[in-house]
């Protein structure tokens with residue numbers, strides 16, 4: 349389970365914010381930004397729990413009534429825009445309840461949280477409507493805004509917020525988070541390399557069987573060549589994969605890069621893509637051969653852009669790989 353401690357470990361900016369909130373020094377307004385899938389929403393919701401938690405000791409306890417209601421988004425002192433549709437802009441009328449509530453004191457405790465996810469969806473009018481409250485801390489309200497970028501927010505709004513950029517996750521952090529969710533080590537390792545530091549992307553990819561089918565296809569073709577004679581069969585297997593051509597090229601590129609780093613003694617041996625005899629051939633390839641394959645992959649992308657047929661691109665690449673790996 350992801351906790352505030354998981355986020356603390358990700359980097360200094362969010363650790364400082366978490367510590368301040370736990371210590372009762374919550375900023376009046378915080379804007380949480382970062383690339384998609386880094387857990388901005390989860391972080392904001394956990395912070396809301398921490399602010400509304402009534403337990404003694406380390407907050408949020410996730411057990412008390414405050415935490416449970418904040419988690420279920422039903423806490424009377426957790427104020428949310430009334431927009432329900434995910435993709436809609438947040439209009440002034442969606443903020444009416446929040447603005448009305450802010451003119452009174454918190455209904456239960458001494459803390460109140462205004463949580464606005466995807467704050468960049470607020471129209472300029474909405475942002476202006478909030479500005480007065482953002483400018484005048486009332487001592488009991490904390491604004492938590494999340495946004496995938498800082499564009500879309502008025503400078504006047506942004507400047508009232510403590511901006512915290514959630515750092516991408518490290519490979520190791522992604523692997524542990526995936527392992528906690530019951531994903532096998534080898535798969536977790538692989539996902540960590542592909543997700544660009546985004547746990548959300550890693551989880552999406554894990555649920556994407558198409559990805560693993562493509563991986564299998566790459567393993568069976570580009571990484572299973574024992575000699576030049578295998579090329580026509582491998583090429584035939586790739587024939588109906590035209591729609592996934594770009595994904596396939598990325599996948600091959602990633603793996604070749606791993607072999608190259610290993611050949612340069614900069615990384616451990618990668619996980620095999622195919623049977624061990626072929627894996628051995630790849631492991632014995634020289635950096636020069638692997639670099640040659642990398643540049644062939646770059647060419648392949650250029651050919652894609654200029655509409656050369658996928659079949660021709662794949663076959664050329666297979667021949668180059670065979671020359672470099674099987675010689």
Ligand SMILES: [Zn+2]
Nearest residue numbers: 401409412415
């Ligand atoms: Zn609690």
